[in-house]
Amino acid sequence: xxxxxxxxxxxxxxxxxxxIYPPLSIGIAVIxxxxxxxxxxxxxxxxxxxxxxxxxxxxxxxxxxxATGIVMEFEFGTxxxxxxxxxxxxxxxxxxxxGIFAFFLESGFLAVLxxxxxxxxxxxxxxxxxxxSLGSMFSAVWIVVANSWQQTPAGFHVVGEGxxxxxxxxxxxxxxxxxxSVDRLLHVVSGAWLAGAFLIISVSAYYLLKDRHIRFAKASxxxxxxxxxxxxxxQLFTGHRSAVGVSENQPAKLAAMxxxxxxxxxxxxxxxGWVDSENQKVxxxxxxxxxxxxxxxxxxxxxxxxxxxxxxxxRPPVNIVFQTYHLMVAIGFTLIGISLLGIFFWWRxxxxxxxxILWIFVFSVLLPQIANQIGWITAEVGRQPxxxxxxxxxxxxxxxAVEAGQVWFSLILFTLIYIGLFILFIYLxxxxxxxxxxxxxxxxxxxxxxxxxxx
Amino acid sequence: xxxxxxxxxxxxxxxxxxxxxxxxxDGFDLGVGALHxxxxxxxxxxxxxxxxxxxxxxxxxxxxxxxxxxxxxxxxVYATVFSGFYTALMMLLxxxxxxxxxxxxxxxxPMKWWRQMWDVAFSVASIFIAxxxxxxxxxxxxxxxxxxxxxxxxTFWSLINPYTILVGVTTVALFMMHGAIYGxxxxxxxxxxxxxxxxxxxIIFFIICYITTTMATLIYYPHMIQHFKEAPALFLxxxxxxxxxxxxxxxxxxxxxxxxxxxxxASIAALxxxxxxxxxxxxxxxxxxxx
Numbered sequence: 001x002x003x004x005x006x007x008x009x010x011x012x013x014x015x016x017x018x019x020i021y022p023p024l025s026i027g028i029a030v031i032x033x034x035x036x037x038x039x040x041x042x043x044x045x046x047x048x049x050x051x052x053x054x055x056x057x058x059x060x061x062x063x064x065x066x067a068t069g070i071v072m073e074f075e076f077g078t079x080x081x082x083x084x085x086x087x088x089x090x091x092x093x094x095x096x097x098x099g100i101f102a103f104f105l106e107s108g109f110l111a112v113l114x115x116x117x118x119x120x121x122x123x124x125x126x127x128x129x130x131x132x133s134l135g136s137m138f139s140a141v142w143i144v145v146a147n148s149w150q151q152t153p154a155g156f157h158v159v160g161e162g163x164x165x166x167x168x169x170x171x172x173x174x175x176x177x178x179x180x181s182v183d184r185l186l187h188v189v190s191g192a193w194l195a196g197a198f199l200i201i202s203v204s205a206y207y208l209l210k211d212r213h214i215r216f217a218k219a220s221x222x223x224x225x226x227x228x229x230x231x232x233x234x235q236l237f238t239g240h241r242s243a244v245g246v247s248e249n250q251p252a253k254l255a256a257m258x259x260x261x262x263x264x265x266x267x268x269x270x271x272x273g274w275v276d277s278e279n280q281k282v283x284x285x286x287x288x289x290x291x292x293x294x295x296x297x298x299x300x301x302x303x304x305x306x307x308x309x310x311x312x313x314x315r316p317p318v319n320i321v322f323q324t325y326h327l328m329v330a331i332g333f334t335l336i337g338i339s340l341l342g343i344f345f346w347w348r349x350x351x352x353x354x355x356x357i358l359w360i361f362v363f364s365v366l367l368p369q370i371a372n373q374i375g376w377i378t379a380e381v382g383r384q385p386x387x388x389x390x391x392x393x394x395x396x397x398x399x400x401a402v403e404a405g406q407v408w409f410s411l412i413l414f415t416l417i418y419i420g421l422f423i424l425f426i427y428l429x430x431x432x433x434x435x436x437x438x439x440x441x442x443x444x445x446x447x448x449x450x451x452x453x454x455x
Numbered sequence: 456x457x458x459x460x461x462x463x464x465x466x467x468x469x470x471x472x473x474x475x476x477x478x479x480x481d482g483f484d485l486g487v488g489a490l491h492x493x494x495x496x497x498x499x500x501x502x503x504x505x506x507x508x509x510x511x512x513x514x515x516x517x518x519x520x521x522x523x524x525x526x527x528x529x530x531x532v533y534a535t536v537f538s539g540f541y542t543a544l545m546m547l548l549x550x551x552x553x554x555x556x557x558x559x560x561x562x563x564x565p566m567k568w569w570r571q572m573w574d575v576a577f578s579v580a581s582i583f584i585a586x587x588x589x590x591x592x593x594x595x596x597x598x599x600x601x602x603x604x605x606x607x608x609x610t611f612w613s614l615i616n617p618y619t620i621l622v623g624v625t626t627v628a629l630f631m632m633h634g635a636i637y638g639x640x641x642x643x644x645x646x647x648x649x650x651x652x653x654x655x656x657x658i659i660f661f662i663i664c665y666i667t668t669t670m671a672t673l674i675y676y677p678h679m680i681q682h683f684k685e686a687p688a689l690f691l692x693x694x695x696x697x698x699x700x701x702x703x704x705x706x707x708x709x710x711x712x713x714x715x716x717x718x719x720x721a722s723i724a725a726l727x728x729x730x731x732x733x734x735x736x737x738x739x740x741x742x743x744x745x746x
Contacts, residue, residue, distance in 0.1 A: 067551065068552075073519055074548055091526075092526030095523035096523035096528075107513040110513065111513060400538070402541050424560060
């Protein structure tokens with residue numbers, strides 16, 4: 001394998017692994033704000049203990065997010081040096097802004113959030129929780145802005161030629177609000193809320209099935225259910241907006257998402273299928289006639305540009321984009337279904353008696369994680385063969401000083417270390433879940449940290 | 456050299472400040488790690504790790520921000536150095552992760568071999584990170600082989616020579632001293648007294664390394680003091696650095712641990728400032744091309 005394939009594999013692997021954790025942090029942090037807000041409102045110690053438990057889970061996801069995030073930032077320079085030279089002014093600025101405006105906020109207040117329960121007043125602590133939550137979302141803002149600029153570059157001009165060519169910002173706000181930033185940001189953030197909220201639902205449903213921490217689990221599920229109901233419906237809206245944006249700004253990607261080969265109107269929307277790129281056919285498929293055209297332009301006569309209108313070297317791989325996109329959409333609708341089911345039985349007052357729903361809840365934690373991962377695969381593979389859409393090819397972005405052997409070395413070690421890290425994460429998560437929250441009813445005078453001196 | 460306040464100068468010093476912040480903050484938790492194996496008792500080791508437990512990941516945020524700022528302001532430096540130092544940086548990343556894992560894992564099982572394994576991992580990773588950071592800095596002083604297309608043309612081994620190793624060891628010594636003082640501040644009782652006595656040993660170790668490095672720099676890399684000849688006021692920084700180091704044993708003997716720690720912070724800041732002024736306005740020197 002050559003350096004390009006190896007570097008792409010390594011980046012894909014390390015970013016996919018990294019992306020397990022920040023969405024969990026973002027999603028849990030929002031719910032922490034709700035829970036602690038309820039504590040401040042009701043003064044019920046129960047909500048404080050509840051917040052404390054989820055803070056522990058949050059801290060775990062945050063720590064692994066930091067450790068794997070440093071890797072990402074290094075990799076632009078180590079493996080994609082030519083890309084880094086080209087985009088430094090734009091992409092680098094967004095990364096620097098993430099550090100200054102998001103990380104310092106987040107990590108500064110994180111110490112208060114995790115260790116400050118007895119050291120600051122409840123209002124100050126609540127403020128810290130809000131700041132950590134905002135910090136985690138600001139981080140998403142800058143990263144999605146940076147990535148959206150790769151998809152739909154704007155607000156810049158290219159100076160220099162050949163090796164010295166680089167993009168320079170001409171209009172900062174046009175760069176930030178490039179055509180795809182806002183829609184994609186909303187889509188990413190509500191995907192993160194789903195990831196965090198479903199983790200909370202899953203753990204709480206497990207407690208109910210095991211007949212432990214009943215009051216805690218019921219209250220946690222109710223709070224998280226409201227979040228997933230709103231977020232999963234909101235995903236429908238942001239997903240639609242993003243797809244319309246793709247049709248306008250990255251027509252080759254849209255053509256790959258729905259396997260459209262020739263320019264046509266009345267384009268069908270596939271529910272599923274298997275793309276045969278060679279013969280330009282979709283096999284084993286069921287499709288809704290004219291639906292894609294209708295969704296893109298609210299008119300069945302909307303024309304969609306097909307892949308054949310692009311030069312062969314400018315087309316992304318089709319089947320992988322098609323499959324990941326359709327699976328993501330299917331999961332999106334499943335999540336809406338699960339949320340509605342939960343809300344319905346909650347309204348009927350029998351939610352916690354339906355063991356089958358609780359079992360669905362336990363495993364539901366995997367769905368937003370899968371959807372987040374494959375959604376990014378759609379976005380990133382669909383952008384190929386460009387590393388910056390229409391400007392710089394992925395094959396041109398590589399580091400010239402790095403050889404295949406070096407990337408083999410790092411890729412193998414990353415694989416081993418990340419497998420270890422994932423086992424560690426599951427182990428620690430399980431330990432915290434088995435230990436459980438402090439039950440306020442059984443330990444009425446519980447103050448302070450029984451585990452503060454234990455690492 | 457003309458000293459002008461353009462955007463590049465501001466960025467140069469902003470990145471300098473971020474790196475100083477990182478060295479001061481992660482410096483003490485790496486130092487605690489480097490001293491870890493010298494502490495023999497299991498509970499004491501646990502206390503050592505707990506003293507940095509709440510802060511180490513926050514400290515690493517400074518590194519992330521510094522990296523981002525470098526990427527934004529000096530993309531060519533970022534690209535050349537990061538791709539050129541590929542293998543060294545990958546090892547640095549693996550060590551950062553190993554260290555984080557060791558901190559989380561060591562106290563999870565009571566078996567002796569288990570704890571010993573993670574203690575070694577934690578300590579070796581801490582030493583290695585400090586050492587690599589020193590080697591990286593030394594390579595900015597010595598310059599690295601760079602081709603006409605701004606690409607690094609050496610290998611991993613061209614980064615390693617007696618001088619870069621010396622600076623690496625000096626960095627380890629500096630962080631050990633810094634970590635010992637932090638430990639003194641954060642502990643009580645027997646461990647506290649033990650660490651207190653170590654502060655003096657680590658200071659001696661550091662001063663020996665420091666003098667050797669300074670002499671080697673003056674002899675082999677005199678370009679580093681060019682600015683100091685032009686602006687003798689900069690020698691004040693060197694004096695400040697000496698005073699800060701000399702002040703540490705004084706504060707320790709008076710029991711003012713916090714002031715000892717501040718002195719240690721000041722000496723790190725002064726040391727890195729000396730390095731930055733020596734390097735300015737360059738970031739990466741091409742060793743094969745004196746222009």
